[in-house]
Amino acid sequence: MLSYEYLISILGVIFLITIISLIAFVISKMEKIKQLSSVIESLSKSLDEMDEQAKLIVRTDIELSKTQEELDKKIAGLYTLQKLSRAISTTLEGSQIFKMVEANYLENLGFEKAYGFLWDNQKNEFSLQMSIGYSEEEISTTKAAITTDKNFFLNLIRNEKTTSSMSLTDTTLKTKIENILRSPAFVVTPILPKEGEKGFFAVATENTDTPITDGDEELITILANEIGQALENARLFEKTWHTQQQLEQKVEERTRELTNVLNAVKTINKRKSDFVSNVSHELRTPLTSIKGYAAILLTGKLGTLPPEAKERLEKINRHSDELGHIVNDLLDISRIESGKMIMNLGKHNLKEIISKADDLLSGQLKEKKINFNINIDPDASVLVDPEQIGRVFINLIGNAMKFTPAGGKISISARKLNDGMVQVDISDTGCGIPLGDQEAIFEEFFRVENAINQEVKGTGLGLALVKRIIKAHQGKIWVKSTLGSGSTFSFTIQQG
Ligand code: ADP
Secondary structure: OOOHHHHHHHHHHHHHHHHHHHHHHHHHHHHHHHHHHHHHHHHHHHHHHHHHHHHHHHHHHHHHHHHHHHHHHHHHHHHHHHHHHHHHHOOOOHHHHHHHOOHHHHHHOOOOEEEEEEEEOOOOEEEEEEEEOOOHHHHHHHHHHHHHOHHHHHHHHHHOOOEEOOOOOOHHHHHHHHHHHOOOEEEEEEEOOOOOOOEEEEEEEOOOOOOOOHHHHHHHHHHHHHHHHHHHHHHHHHHHHHHHHHHHHHHHHHHHHHHHHHHHHHHHHHHHHHHHHHHHHHHHHHHHHHHHHHHHHHHOOOOOOOHHHHHHHHHHHHHHHHHHHHHHHHHHHHHHHOOOOOOOOEEEEHHHHHHHHHHHHHHHHHHOOOEEEEEOOOOOEEEEOHHHHHHHHHHHHHHHHHOOOOOOEEEEEEEEOOOOEEEEEEEEOOOOOOHHHOOHHHOOOOOOOOHHHHHOOOOOOHHHHHHHHHHHOOOOEEEEEEOOOEEEEEEEEEEO
C-alpha cells in the first residue's frame, strides 16, 4: 500500500517535472519569438527599401517623361525650323524674307508673337519688317518704345548675343522688355548679315507653363542666323542682278554700235564695188578703141610706120591687153560679189577641168622645166561651173609656176571629205609666203614684197578672184606655206 506521503512526493516530482518542462518549453518558444522578431525587423527594413526604390522609380519616370516632352518639343521645333529655313533660304527678295516667318511656324516653336526689326542707317532708327500677334496700336507703342530703348537692342547686335526672359538677370531691363513685347516669356536675338543692315528678331509667349529654356534660345538664334544669311544672299543676288543688267545693257549698246558700223561698212563696200564696176565699164570702151586703133596702125593700112613707132605701138597693144585683164578681173570680182555672176553648176570630171588648164600652161611649165604632177582619181566628179573652176586652176597653177624656181615641182591631188565636199591641194616647191601675209594675199591688189614680185608683173587680183569663185561654190580656200620651201593652196568644192 502506497502511503499518502509517498503519493504526495510522487505528485511533487511530477509537478516539478511539469514545471521544468514548461520552463524549457517557454524558453524554447522565447528563442523562436526572438528569431521571428529579427525576421520581422529585416522584413520591415526590406519593405522600407522597396518603398524608397518605388519612390525613386516614380521620380525617374516623371523626369523621363518630362525629358521626353522636352525632346519632342525640341524635335518639333527643329523640324519647324528646318521647314522655315528652307522657305527663307530660297527667297532672294529682301522684302519677302521676313514674310516667310508665318504664325503657324511660330506656334510650332512655342511662341505666338514676333517682331522683326532692321536698323535704318538713313533714319537712324529701327524699322519694322514684320510682326505677328500684335495689333496696330500695340505695334505703334512698341515702335516708340524701341526707339526710346534702342540701346538695349543695339548692344545686343554689337555683342552678337541672344537674350531671353530666362537668361536676363537685370530685373528692370527684363520688365522693360516684357512691357515692349507684352509677354512674360520672350527671346530676343540679333540678325547679323555680313553686309547691309543688321537688326533683331524677338519672339514672345503669354504661356508661362513651360518656361523658356536654353533650347528655345538656341532655336531662335538659329532662325535669326538663317534670316541674316538670307538677307545677305538677297543682297548679293541683287548686286549680281544689277551688274548683269548693266552688262546686258552695255552688250546691247555695243551690239547696236557694231551693227551701225557694220551697216556703214557694208554701204561703203557696196559703193566701192559699184564704183569699181562703173569705172571698169567706163575703162573698157576707150580701151577697146585704143586697142583697135593700135591694131589698125600696126596693119600699115594707114601708111608704113617707122620701126620705132611700130615698137611703141606693140607696147601700147601689150599694155592695153594687160589693162584689159585687170579691168576684166575687177569687173568679175564685183559681179561675183554683187551676185550678178551666176555659176552654172553641173557635174563635171575634175581631171578634165585640170587638163584644160594644163593645156594652157604646159608650154611655160616645160620651158621652166617644172615637174608637174596630177594625182587625181580619173572618175572624180565635182558639182561646179567648169569655166570658173578652170580659172581657179589657171590662177593657182600660174602662181605656183611663177613663184617656183626652174626645176621645181608642182603637184595637184584631190580627196573626198566626209561632208560631201572634195578637197583639192596644189603644192609647189616655190619661195613660200610669210605667215603674216598668208591671209592678206586673198585681198585685192595685195602682193608680197619679195624679189620675184619686183621682177615679175602682177596685179594682186588673181587670188581675190579665186577666193570669190570658190565662195560662190560654197567652198573655202586657204594656204599653208613655209618661207623658202613652198606653198600648198587648198580649196573645197562639192562632190558631183
Ligand atoms: P599676183 O600673182 O598677180 O601678184 P595674186 O592675187 O595671184 O596676184 O597673188 C597675190 C600674191 O600672193 C602674189 O603677189 C604672191 O606674192 C603671193 N603668192 C600667190 N601664190 C603664190 C605661190 N604659189 N607662192 C608664193 N607666193 C604666192
